[in-house]
Amino acid sequence: MSHFCPHYPPPSAKRPSAWRMFFSKRRSWLDGLYARSYEMKMGEVRLPGLDLFMVNEPAVVRRVLVEQSKAFPKAALLADALRPLLGDSIFTTNGAVWERQRSLMNPSFEAARVSLVYGRMCEAAEAMLQRLRAMPDGVELDVDVEMTHVAADIILRTILSQPLDGVEARRVFEAFERYQVLAPRLMLPAFFGVRWLRPWWEKRRSQQAATEIRDLLAAMIKPRFEAHASGDDAGLSDDILGSLLRARDPDTGAGFSFDELVDQVAMLFLAGHETSASALSWSLHLLAHAEDVQERLHVEVVPHDLLTEPGGPSVLKDLPLTRNVFRETLRLFPPVGFLARESAEGCTLRDKHVPAGAAVIVSPWLIHRHRQLWQDPDVFNPDRYDSGDAAADQATRESLRQAYLPFGMGPRVCIGTAFALQEASLILASFCREFRVAPVPGHVPEPVGRLTVRSANGIRLLLSKRMLSA
Numbered sequence: 504m505s506h507f508c509p510h511y512p513p514p515s516a517k518r519p520s521a522w523r524m525f526f527s528k529r530r531s532w533l534d535g536l537y538a539r540s541y542e543m544k545m546g547e548v549r550l551p552g553l554d555l556f557m558v559n560e561p562a563v564v565r566r567v568l569v570e571q572s573k574a575f576p577k578a579a580l581l582a583d584a585l586r587p588l589l590g591d592s593i594f595t596t597n598g599a600v601w602e603r604q605r606s607l608m609n610p611s612f613e614a615a616r617v618s619l620v621y622g623r624m625c626e627a628a629e630a631m632l633q634r635l636r637a638m639p640d641g642v643e644l645d646v647d648v649e650m651t652h653v654a655a656d657i658i659l660r661t662i663l664s665q666p667l668d669g670v671e672a673r674r675v676f677e678a679f680e681r682y683q684v685l686a687p688r689l690m691l692p693a694f695f696g697v698r699w700l701r702p703w704w705e706k707r708r709s710q711q712a713a714t715e716i717r718d719l720l721a722a723m724i725k726p727r728f729e730a731h732a733s734g735d736d737a738g739l740s741d742d743i744l745g746s747l748l749r750a751r752d753p754d755t756g757a758g759f760s761f762d763e764l765v766d767q768v769a770m771l772f773l774a775g776h777e778t779s780a781s782a783l784s785w786s787l788h789l790l791a792h793a794e795d796v797q798e799r800l801h802v803e804v805v806p807h808d809l810l811t812e813p814g815g816p817s818v819l820k821d822l823p824l825t826r827n828v829f830r831e832t833l834r835l836f837p838p839v840g841f842l843a844r845e846s847a848e849g850c851t852l853r854d855k856h857v858p859a860g861a862a863v864i865v866s867p868w869l870i871h872r873h874r875q876l877w878q879d880p881d882v883f884n885p886d887r888y889d890s891g892d893a894a895a896d897q898a899t900r901e902s903l904r905q906a907y908l909p910f911g912m913g914p915r916v917c918i919g920t921a922f923a924l925q926e927a928s929l930i931l932a933s934f935c936r937e938f939r940v941a942p943v944p945g946h947v948p949e950p951v952g953r954l955t956v957r958s959a960n961g962i963r964l965l966l967s968k969r970m971l972s973a
């Protein structure tokens with residue numbers, strides 16, 4: 504059993520002032536948290552331009568995300584910040600527009616449909632293994648760079664049938680890297696009611712990156728859209744774009760317009776690769792520090808050459824430790840660290856009056872490490888889900904039921920959950936079957952909360968090859 508406690512920014516003992524919080528959060532919203540954030544049921548921050556309520560209590564979380572989700576739509580601030588890149592995509596819309604988008608997209612992400620793109624995921628996994636095999640034994644690997652590469656490759660292959668090695672695909676990826684650094688810096692002043700503090704040059708650079716990504720994606724989608732409109736898109740129809748092109752509203756019979764498709768594909772690229780890359784990188788970091796778990800995981804996966812084995816994604820179901828390692832990683836490092844809603848009409852949550860327009864934040868990061876909701880919350884212990892001790896397992900099941908939401912909850916739950924779990928098991932298993940990772944002495948990854956939870960100084964690990972018997 505592992506007792507590894509991965510490093511994260513030590514919460515300050517006292518609640519910082521609103522201005523200190525603003526300046527510390529500019530680097531990372533994790534820096535604005537304080538010790539009580541991890542214990543309280545609900546907190547409140549009053550800022551010059553905004554009231555913000557942080558909700559940790561499971562019953563209240565359910566009320567906000569599930570039972571009264573219409574009274575707590577996605578925060579307009581989030582939509583404003585992401586609109587240059589995502590337009591009006593499913594991630595940020597609300598009401599009837601969102602309902603139509605979600606019903607058009609649901610069929611493309613059902614588990615059975617996702618299993619059809621398993622072969623394309625395997626192609627990206629094979630390309631990753633080839634890159635790793637070409638490296639010298641004992642090399643210091645930038646794991647987050649490699650995981651970002653493979654996750655972006657998977658998204659491009661499964662959605663657009665394009666590998667990341669393509670010139671256009673690489674330009675999308677590079678522009679996205681620029682956008683990803685700038686977007687949170689611009690979002691924060693808006694949150695704190697000081698939009699004028701957003702440097703104009705950063706705004707312009709972020710706008711330029713967003714336009715470049717959208718133009719490149721539009722150029723890739725256009726021929727497919729036109730071919731579909733003229734009934735001539737056979738051959739490429741098994742990717743996700745093909746299924747989005749065929750999606751029809753059951754009431755009106757209408758599909759996505761071209762502009763809507765560009766919005767959705769830009770969003771899928773963002774939501775689909777950045778999250779998985781974050782989670783896979785942290786998984787390998789945790790495994791490197793929990794040698795026994797890494798060895799047991801290797802033993803579990805070594806009989807399976809997933810990339811050639813018949814049976815496809817069903818083989819992944821026989822890998823319980825792989826699944827638990829990923830589940831525990833998502834608990835400790837949920838890529839989407841906070842879910843932003845707003846109170847549509849004003850209400851009372853617990854004993855607090857929440858005015859109309861106030862931000863209501865549910866943070867998987869805080870809830871997954873909450874002192875009252877989890878046993879040993881900071882310890883990496885994938886065996887907690889299946890320890891063999893009936894009472895302990897029952898307690899963990901209760902924590903999972905109440906206080907585990909890496910993919911969100913309710914109607915806005917992640918549409919890509921089945922896709923992400925299939926991809927993660929495949930990549931982790933393929934990686935750990937052939938390679939071993941170990942910590943680089945003196946290198947401690949520093950988690951930062953931006954669009955997703957990443958490491959400010961990268962995640963570097965020593966990579967060595969394993970001997971596989973023929």
Ligand code: HEM
Binds near residue numbers: 838914918920922
């Ligand atoms: C480990 C990987 C992933 C994690 C942890 C994750 C997490 C989340 C979370 C927490 C939400 C809800 C946000 C909210 O309620 O405010 C969400 C929404 C969403 N995710 Fe994921 N996601 C992952 C992978 C993916 C993938 C691979 C795709 C697509 C290929 C995807 C597409 C989406 C979309 C479209 C939404 C918006 C759904 C809606 O509002 O109706 N995600 N994701």
